[in-house]
Each structure stands twice: as structure tokens, then as C-alpha cells.
Amino acid sequence: MLALVTVASLALQSVADTSPFRALPLPTPSRVRSASGAPGPDYWQQEASYTIQATLDTATQTLRGSERVHYVNRSPDSLAFVWIQVEQNIFAANSITYTLNQPPLVFAGGVSFDFTGKGFIGGGVMEKFDVAGQPLVRRAYGTMMRVELPAPLAPGAAIDFDVAWHFPIPPYGGGRMGRIGTRLYELGQWYPRLVVYDDVNGWNPLPYIGAGEFYLEYGDYDVTLTVPAGFVVGGTGTVQNPEAVYTPEQRARLARALTSDTAVGIISRAEATAHGAQRTARTKTWRFAAKNVRDFAWCASPDYRWDASGYHGIQINTLSRPDARPWDEAHRMAHFTIRHFSEAWYPYPWPQATTCEGLVEGMEYPMITFVPALPKREDQFWDLMHEFGHEWFPMLVGSDERRYPWMDEGFNSFIDYGAAESYFQGTAYGDTVRRELLSAAQLSALPGKEQPMIDKPVEQRDLAWAAYQKPPLMLTLLRDAVLDSATFNRAFREYIRRWAFKHPQPADFFRTMANVSGKDLDWFWREWVFTTARLDQAVDSVKAVGTDSTFVFLSNRAQMVMPVTLELGYADGTRETRALPIEMWNLGSRFTARFTTRKPVVAVTVDPARMYPDVDRSNNRWGR
Numbered sequence: 001m002l003a004l005v006t007v008a009s010l011a012l013q014s015v016a017d018t019s020p021f022r023a024l025p026l027p028t029p030s031r032v033r034s035a036s037g038a039p040g041p042d043y044w045q046q047e048a049s050y051t052i053q054a055t056l057d058t059a060t061q062t063l064r065g066s067e068r069v070h071y072v073n074r075s076p077d078s079l080a081f082v083w084i085q086v087e088q089n090i091f092a093a094n095s096i097t098y099t100l101n102q103p104p105l106v107f108a109g110g111v112s113f114d115f116t117g118k119g120f121i122g123g124g125v126m127e128k129f130d131v132a133g134q135p136l137v138r139r140a141y142g143t144m145m146r147v148e149l150p151a152p153l154a155p156g157a158a159i160d161f162d163v164a165w166h167f168p169i170p171p172y173g174g175g176r177m178g179r180i181g182t183r184l185y186e187l188g189q190w191y192p193r194l195v196v197y198d199d200v201n202g203w204n205p206l207p208y209i210g211a212g213e214f215y216l217e218y219g220d221y222d223v224t225l226t227v228p229a230g231f232v233v234g235g236t237g238t239v240q241n242p243e244a245v246y247t248p249e250q251r252a253r254l255a256r257a258l259t260s261d262t263a264v265g266i267i268s269r270a271e272a273t274a275h276g277a278q279r280t281a282r283t284k285t286w287r288f289a290a291k292n293v294r295d296f297a298w299c300a301s302p303d304y305r306w307d308a309s310g311y312h313g314i315q316i317n318t319l320s321r322p323d324a325r326p327w328d329e330a331h332r333m334a335h336f337t338i339r340h341f342s343e344a345w346y347p348y349p350w351p352q353a354t355t356c357e358g359l360v361e362g363m364e365y366p367m368i369t370f371v372p373a374l375p376k377r378e379d380q381f382w383d384l385m386h387e388f389g390h391e392w393f394p395m396l397v398g399s400d401e402r403r404y405p406w407m408d409e410g411f412n413s414f415i416d417y418g419a420a421e422s423y424f425q426g427t428a429y430g431d432t433v434r435r436e437l438l439s440a441a442q443l444s445a446l447p448g449k450e451q452p453m454i455d456k457p458v459e460q461r462d463l464a465w466a467a468y469q470k471p472p473l474m475l476t477l478l479r480d481a482v483l484d485s486a487t488f489n490r491a492f493r494e495y496i497r498r499w500a501f502k503h504p505q506p507a508d509f510f511r512t513m514a515n516v517s518g519k520d521l522d523w524f525w526r527e528w529v530f531t532t533a534r535l536d537q538a539v540d541s542v543k544a545v546g547t548d549s550t551f552v553f554l555s556n557r558a559q560m561v562m563p564v565t566l567e568l569g570y571a572d573g574t575r576e577t578r579a580l581p582i583e584m585w586n587l588g589s590r591f592t593a594r595f596t597t598r599k600p601v602v603a604v605t606v607d608p609a610r611m612y613p614d615v616d617r618s619n620n621r622w623g624r
């Protein structure tokens with residue numbers, strides 16, 4: 001496999017007749033998106049706020065709801081129609097997903113996400129879509145629906161839609177939602193919501209096929225959920241009617257939990273078991289409110305036990321079935337994760353964070369995640385922590401997931417490695433987990449097979465690599481080999497700060513990283529994001545010149561350029577590491593490094609720490 005890689009890269013070497021350092025052709029900066037990478041003075045985005053009433057009918061497995069959508073047109077354009085996401089239609093018999101029999105997403109180790117309903121035929125039924133009592137003309141195109149407005153919506157104007165709908169709840173909902181019989185529900189993609197209208201694409205009605213996730217507007221939510229009386233509900237936002245849904249004892253325990261670093265049992269395992277055994281025909285209504293979020297999801301079960309703790313006033317919750325094992329450490333993992341990401345990158349901006357244990361393999365929504373119980377402790381931590389990491393990307397930094405999974409899955413996976421290193425510090429796993437990215441590169445970054453990261457998720461044949469592995473490898477090398485930790489962290493934090501609660505595009509990220517770090521990084525993004533360039537650094541030969549100098553002849557044998565770190569081995573047995581800046585490749589793919597030293601150099605090793613996905617290591621070493 002390695003030989004094949006080498007031959008292919010050598011063949012491509014002669015084709016690279018233009019400089020890798022030429023400017024990246026980015027969109028022209030504007031007053032909306034500035035040249036510095038920050039939102040411009042005229043930056044705008046739409047607002048979509050929702051007041052929803054929904055009822056969970058466990059007898060018919062139906063979720064039925066009505067909603068008022070307050071939509072504010074902050075764009076400079078008049079809108080004659082709006083696009084609405086009706087994602088339950090992914091389970092309709094004629095959906096793109098079913099018609100094409102879309103393959104599952106398979107991760108290394110065999111974990112797979114099936115984006116279908118595993119044979120379930122459902123789909124949403126739109127009962128009503130009105131404005132001021134007048135039905136609007138509408139037409140669904142699979143998971144997207146276009147609705148004609150009674151009159152064009154002027155810039156600055158708002159409109160209120162009255163919508164009613166229902167759908168049969170799939171037992172398995174494409175890895176994002178589902179239920180276990182009538183005992184546990186994880187509900188996402190459940191209510192009709194606005195498609196994003198932005199300054200780059202106008203409307204963004206890319207179909208929901210499975211692999212691409214969600215690009216959503218920010219707004220406020222007021223959600224009323226009616227469920228069987230015995231159910232415990234977790235959701236986006238904070239509960240508005242605690243007296244009606246919690247016992248006095250639970251409220252007292254919650255108050256204690258808010259000031260506790262460790263788990264306080266709000267519903268103990270024994271209580272959950274006793275509680276789950278009771279049956280009642282009545283219902284209970286829960287009311288949640290959330291500000292400045294891009295979605296709303298919820299979970300519900302009569303069997304949930306509930307642990308809670310507090311971090312800086314944020315209520316951290318874990319909900320799990322009494323027999324979910326091993327789950328006992330989950331709360332500690334949840335608390336650690338929210339604190340770690342808050343301290344490392346940006347303070348968690350919402351009042352609570354909830355993880356629901358259940359059937360979904362791992363899915364994220366604002367303030368709430370769906371995570372299964374996993375037998376291995378490391379896997380349990382990774383999944384729970386990864387889904388919470390999505391609170392930063394894309395819940396806080398609201399990028400376009402349906403086009404750019406590397407900006408949410410990828411950026412999240414990058415910060416995940418730091419969290420795993422920190423949680424498992426001092427263990428073999430903690431010390432080596434990031435190195436799995438280099439093994440992934442060996443398996444996946446193959447000529448003729450690999451695709452550029454910029455390709456859409458639904459077009460990625462190896463999404464695990466393009467969205468989850470290559471981006472964290474890219475950012476790790478940017479931090480450790482091109483910049484330095486302090487410079488990288490400052491720039492990456494600034495990107496988060498600038499684009500919190502907004503919609504960044506790739507160019508906004510590239511420009512922010514360049515402006516804040518002070519480095520021209522066009523070459524880096526071209527190689528890592530837009531191409532499948534491979535790296536092959538080599539030491540060709542070494543020559544002593546006079547009594548005080550050694551020339552090291554280096555070459556860059558593949559398409560990718562990166563700075564060179566090399567280790568000089570001396571005749572007296574000592575060794576020394578030298579770093580050469582990226583500008584070494586400005587004039588071509590060969591470079592002669594001159595080192596002043598009186599000690600004879602007997603060995604030279606390029607990339608001695610083995611940081612790089614160098615495709616041919618046989619040429620990385622000269623001498624003994």
C-alpha cells in the first residue's frame with residue numbers, strides 16, 4: 001500500500017508547476033463579511049422564533065403539534081416565498097434516501113450510522129400552514145417545502161405563520177431520533193422550521209438525505225409538551241413550570257445540585273425503577289423556554305433516573321434508564337466536558353446542558369444530546385463528550401453543516417482530542433489518542449480514493465475521514481507545526497467569539513485565522529481543505545563544508561508543503577532538533593539548509609517526532 005502511494009506522488013510531482021503559496025481565490029470581502037474574517041458592519045441574519053404545543057400519543061406512536069413561527073426578515077431582500085424544512089419526510093416512501101437506498105456512515109471499528117428508518121415508512125403530514133387565518137399555497141419537495149407568501153415580505157418586516165402537523169414516530173430515525181417501544185423517546189427533526197436565508201446562497205433548501213446535518217436560524221423557543229403523566233422530560237431550554245412537573249423533593253435536590261461539582265441524584269435509580277412501574281392514564285404538560293438557539297429537541301421516558309450538578313450556574317443533567325450500564329461515570333464525564341470546553345474555548349452560553357441515554361448512537365441539539373450507554377469507558381466518554389462538544393460547533397458557532405461538515409464535526413473533533421487528553425491524562429489512552437489520526441490518514445488518505453474536505457457530506461464516500469479525522473489532524477498540525485499553541489488558540493478562540501450565534505462561511509474562518517495569527521495560511525487551506533495533496537519530505541544528502549558548516553539537502557517530493565523539523569545526530573552521540581519555517585519552500589521543492597556546527601553530523605532525521613502523515617518515511621533519514 002505504501003509503495004503505491006509513493007509512486008503516485010512522484011508521478012504528480014512534476015505537474016506542480018505553480019507555487020503552492022499563490023493566493024486562495026476567496027469571495028470578495030463585503031460590508032456583510034469583512035476582509036479580516038469578522039462579521040462586517042452590515043452583517044445580517046434572519047430570525048425564526050417558535051411557540052410550539054405538541055402532544056405525544058404513545059398509543060398511536062404519533063407526535064402532533066401546532067406552532068406559531070415568528071419570522072423576521074433582516075435581509076436586504078424582499079421575499080416572495082419561504083422554504084420550510086419538513087425532515088420527517090426523509091421517512092416517506094418516495095424520499096431520496098429510500099429511493100436511492102443511501103448507504104450508512106461507517107466509522108473505523110465498525111460503528112455505523114444508518115441514515116434511513118430501517119424500513120419504517122412514515123413522513124410528516126402538514127395539516128395547516130396559515131397567515132392570519134389564510135391558508136398559504138405550499139408544495140413539498142421531499143424534505144423541503146416552499147410556501148408562497150400572501151405578499152412579498154419587505155426587508156425589516158416580520159410575519160407569523162400558524163402551522164399544524166403530525167407524524168408517526170419512527171422506531172429508528174436515521175441515527176438522529178427514535179423510540180424504544182412506548183418507554184423511551186428521543187425527538188429531533190420533529191417540527192417544521194425555516195430554511196436559512198443568507199447573504200451567500202439566498203435560500204439553502206439542500207435536501208435532508210441523511211449524511212448532511214442541519215443549517216438553522218437562531219431564535220427563541222416557547223415549547224409546551226404534553227406527555228403521559230409518569231414521563232420525565234429533558235429538553236432544550238429551561239423548565240418554566242417546575243411546580244407542575246417536579247415534586248417538592250426534586251426541586252430541593254435540584255437547588256442543591258446547582259452548587260455541587262458532583263452528581264446529586266434528583267431521581268435515584270431505586271426511585272426511577274419504582275416510578276417506571278407505575279401506570280397512569282393521565283397526562284402532564286411540560287413547558288420549556290430557550291433564548292437564542294437554533295433548534296429544539298427533547299427526550300422522554302417513565303424510566304429515567306436523573307443526576308444533576310452545577311458549573312458556574314449551569315445545570316448539568318444526565319438522564320438514563322436504571323439498567324443502563326455502565327453509565328455511572330457519565331455524570332462526571334458530562335460535568336468535566338462542559339467545564340473543559342468552557343475553559344479552553346468559550347464559556348458555555350446557556351443555562352443548562354442535558355444528556356439523554358437511549359437508542360440514538362450520538363446526536364446533538366442545543367442544550368441537549370442523545371448518547372447511548374457503551375461498554376468501554378473510553379468510548380462512553382468520547383461519545384458523550386463529542387455530542388456536548390457540538391454545543392460549541394455548530395450550536396454556538398452556527399456554520400452550514402449541510403455543506404461543510406469539517407466546520408462542525410471537524411472542529412468539534414479537534415477540540416474533542418484535547419478533552420480526551422485531559423480527562424485521561426497520564427493514561428496510555430490519554431497520551432496516545434491523538435496519534436490515531438495518523439493511522440487514519442494511512443488508511444484513508446489514498447490517491448484516487450480520497451476526496452477534498454470541501455466536498456459536501458452527501459458526496460463524501462469516506463465521511464468518517466473527511467469530517468471527523470482529517471480536520472482534527474489538520475488543526476493539530478496547524479497548531480503544533482505551523483503556528484504554536486498560544487497563537488493558534490488565540491486565533492481559534494477569536495473565530496468562535498466573532499461567529500458566536502452567527503453563520504460563518506469557510507472564508508470567514510480562513511481570514512480570521514490569518515488575521516489573528518499574522519500568518520498567510522492560504523497554502524495550508526488549499527492543501528488540506530480544497531485538495532488531497534500528500535506530504536513527502538525527504539533528506540537527500542548531507543555534506544560537511546569546511547570545519548564549521550554542514551549542508552543538509554532537503555526535498556519536498558509530493559504536492560503538500562509543510563515546515564520541516566529535523567534532528568541532527570552528532571558523532572559524539574548528542575542530538576539536536578532544528579525547525580525550518582515554511583518559507584523554505586518559497587523558491588521550489590528543493591532546499592539546502594546550512595547549519596553552523598563544529599561537531600561532525602552523522603545522521604539527519606526529518607520529522608523525528610513523527611507528527612506528519614508523511615507517505616514515505618524511508619527517505620526521511622540520512623546517515624547512521
Ligand SMILES: [Zn+2]
Nearest residue numbers: 386390409412
Ligand atoms: Zn458529531
